[in-house]
Amino acid sequence: MLTSKRAQFSLPPQVSYLNCAYMSPLHKDVEKAGIRALRGKRNPVLIAADDFFRDSDALREAYASLIHADDPKRMVIIPSVSYGMANVVKNLSIGKGQHILVVAEQFPSNYYPWKTLCDEQGAELHIVVPPQDYSDRGKRWNEYILDAINTNTRAVAIGHVHWADGTLFDLQAIRKRTREVGALLIIDGTQSVGALPFDVQQIQPDALICAGYKWLLGPYAIGLAYYGEYFDNGKPIEENWINRKDSENFAALVNYQNDYQPGALRYEVGEHSNFIGVPMLLTAIRQLNKWQPERIQEYCRNISREAVNALREKGFIIEEEAWRGAHLFGIRLAPGMDGEKIKQNLLKYKVYVSFRGNAIRVSPNVYNTPHDFQRLVKALTSI
Ligand SMILES: Cc1ncc(COP(=O)(O)O)c(C=O)c1O
Numbered sequence: 001m002l003t004s005k006r007a008q009f010s011l012p013p014q015v016s017y018l019n020c021a022y023m024s025p026l027h028k029d030v031e032k033a034g035i036r037a038l039r040g041k042r043n044p045v046l047i048a049a050d051d052f053f054r055d056s057d058a059l060r061e062a063y064a065s066l067i068h069a070d071d072p073k074r075m076v077i078i079p080s081v082s083y084g085m086a087n088v089v090k091n092l093s094i095g096k097g098q099h100i101l102v103v104a105e106q107f108p109s110n111y112y113p114w115k116t117l118c119d120e121q122g123a124e125l126h127i128v129v130p131p132q133d134y135s136d137r138g139k140r141w142n143e144y145i146l147d148a149i150n151t152n153t154r155a156v157a158i159g160h161v162h163w164a165d166g167t168l169f170d171l172q173a174i175r176k177r178t179r180e181v182g183a184l185l186i187i188d189g190t191q192s193v194g195a196l197p198f199d200v201q202q203i204q205p206d207a208l209i210c211a212g213y214k215w216l217l218g219p220y221a222i223g224l225a226y227y228g229e230y231f232d233n234g235k236p237i238e239e240n241w242i243n244r245k246d247s248e249n250f251a252a253l254v255n256y257q258n259d260y261q262p263g264a265l266r267y268e269v270g271e272h273s274n275f276i277g278v279p280m281l282l283t284a285i286r287q288l289n290k291w292q293p294e295r296i297q298e299y300c301r302n303i304s305r306e307a308v309n310a311l312r313e314k315g316f317i318i319e320e321e322a323w324r325g326a327h328l329f330g331i332r333l334a335p336g337m338d339g340e341k342i343k344q345n346l347l348k349y350k351v352y353v354s355f356r357g358n359a360i361r362v363s364p365n366v367y368n369t370p371h372d373f374q375r376l377v378k379a380l381t382s383i
Helices: 028-042 054-066 081-090 112-121 137-148 171-181 277-291 293-313 339-348 370-381
Strands: 075-078 099-103 124-128 153-159 184-188 207-211 223-227 329-331 354-356 359-362
Touching (some): 028 277, 054 277, 075 081, 081 207, 081 223, 099 112, 099 137, 112 124, 137 153, 137 171, 171 184, 293 329, 293 370
Parallel strands (some): 184 207
Antiparallel strands (some): 207 223, 329 359
16 A cells, blocks of 8 residues: 655645646655756757657556557557547548537636537537436436447546546546547546556557656656557648658658658657657656556545545535546535635635636645645635
8 A cells, every 4th residue: 555655756745736637746756857958958968869669668658668558659649638639630520410528617628629620510419417406416427428329429528526526437447438439539638647547458448648747656747548449540740850751860850751650650740859858747747657547546546535434424525436537526415504704714724726617626646645645635724
């Protein structure tokens, strides 16, 4: 079982940071990797052609291992989720009468691309809304999703958990249903991959897109995408030199090539060698591979259990364990509770969470301890 990793981060001692879903704090080794990399440009003589490829290849391998994928060449460096999704949408045509399926209040970078695609091609965007009451909400919402998938579904675009309240989506059941009707499954893993196990071989998504600065513990403006076989002969949203065959040979770059690099590398962002971001994200993901997402999940469940029980007893509404993340969950107020006072109290106790929709979003990680949750309970209940 994991123990607290707080000493490996530089969070101020008085702060209870329960907001990794907003942005992770910086792991000390990731910080060191970034500073080392920044200094690397002092003397470009020391940056060789090989350096354009080595760390990004290592990053692909580390990420493939994290998500249990067998081909690192399907791991693609992207600057943002919207970029990764743009590659998906560019390679997807949809007919009139067909639809894309998303869930209610999905993160905008996994909503607008689909809205635009449907508007442009005269198709429909179907939004599966959750039940209006909170009894068995997660379980019933999942049932609604499965019921909404039919032979007119072109793709389901969804997270593994809902970004605002951590509702867990049963990707295996959704994959099974999408296969039955011939629909694609596109996943935004930003709020789960790193802290919640994800197995590409088990789920077999068509694409998995993930920002790096939250549960992957990386810096901002670098993330990772996995593209499955559906995208093998597709068109990338940009054409850059390094994604073409033989780009390792700098002297021959203008022997223009028709072919791309293997796997999904055609979809990689220009300047993906990103000499600062790549070593930082690589250090972070190697660390996650040591900690392991299942153990992070277990750790988050253990440190939050008492607080969850105490808050439920006081009337706060929290989804059942089976239908939410342990690393990300929503707390909803019972009628009559004063949301504004609660916000002030959280600030007073220096407990950092987010407010998303009608939920207080709590998102712990390995640097948190039961003490942070005790402060959370105090802030929410001592009014
Ligand atoms: C579910 C989800 N997807 C994506 C993002 C970030 O999107 P982008 O990388 O396009 O800025 C966030 C940020 O909060 C998110 O919560």
